[in-house]
Amino acid sequence: MKKKIVVAISGASGSIYGIRLLKALLNSSVDVYLVISNTGLKVIEHETGHSPGTTPESIRIFLLQQGVSINKNAHLDIFQGDNFFSPVASGSFLHDGMIIAPCSMKTLGAIASGVTDNLISRSADVCLKEKRPLILLTRETPLNKIHLKNMYRAAVAGATIMPPCPGFYFKPETVNDLIDSVVARIMDHVKLDHNLFPRWGEKKSV
Numbered sequence: 001m002k003k004k005i006v007v008a009i010s011g012a013s014g015s016i017y018g019i020r021l022l023k024a025l026l027n028s029s030v031d032v033y034l035v036i037s038n039t040g041l042k043v044i045e046h047e048t049g050h051s052p053g054t055t056p057e058s059i060r061i062f063l064l065q066q067g068v069s070i071n072k073n074a075h076l077d078i079f080q081g082d083n084f085f086s087p088v089a090s091g092s093f094l095h096d097g098m099i100i101a102p103c104s105m106k107t108l109g110a111i112a113s114g115v116t117d118n119l120i121s122r123s124a125d126v127c128l129k130e131k132r133p134l135i136l137l138t139r140e141t142p143l144n145k146i147h148l149k150n151m152y153r154a155a156v157a158g159a160t161i162m163p164p165c166p167g168f169y170f171k172p173e174t175v176n177d178l179i180d181s182v183v184a185r186i187m188d189h190v191k192l193d194h195n196l197f198p199r200w201g202e203k204k205s206v
């Protein structure tokens with residue numbers, strides 16, 4: 001069965017994680033439903049030096065320019081952050097999980113307290129009530145007690161807290177290696193095949 005994955009990019013630093021995750025997902029046979037928060041769009045522009053614009057059409061063009069290609073068996077739908085009429089806002093829309101990469105402390109706080117005032121927090125809330133995988137790539141450092149409590153509350157409610165902390169035991173050579181090692185763990189969690197880097201104990205393919 002073809003997987004359906006919801007991806008959200010919030011306004012935390014590390015928008016590249018979201019972009020490389022989209023690249024990996026759309027390189028497989030996956031239907032991707034993408035939501036980017038208003039601040040997420042601004043941080044993407046700041047971090048990449050290129051504006052994604054604000055419309056689904058301009059965001060699609062931006063992603064293609066960033067090297068995200070869409071496999072013939074993949075599909076990408078993009079929704080604006082206030083579009084509560086989109087399928088991902090409803091529990092009746094079946095999918096295989098949601099990933100927020102990166103996840104700001106504001107979005108984490110909204111999820112932990114059940115405040116669903118934009119499409120990202122609403123879709124995450126739906127994941128928790130429907131018992132679907134919800135992965136939060138929480139990005140902030142250091143963490144205050146509110147952040148820690150919110151992570152705990154979200155985890156107790158069913159979310160997977162996955163701060164982007166790459167391992168160094170696989171001897172990364174580039175920044176992309178570090179990013180892909182994090183994306184690889186996300187792909188593992190939503191049970192999608194990937195070839196992003198060799199697994200511990202496996203030989204590097206040539």
Ligand SMILES: Cc1cc2nc3c(=O)[nH]c(=O)nc-3n(C[C@H](O)[C@H](O)[C@H](O)COP(=O)(O)O)c2cc1C
Nearest residue numbers: 010011012013037039040043104105106107139140
């Ligand atoms: C360049 C930039 C980097 C930011 N990095 C972070 C971050 O790493 N973590 C975080 O929690 N907030 C960060 N923020 C602040 C969030 O963007 C802000 O809290 C915003 O309200 C988040 O909204 P959203 O979660 O709806 O996207 C950053 C803001 C800017 C402008």
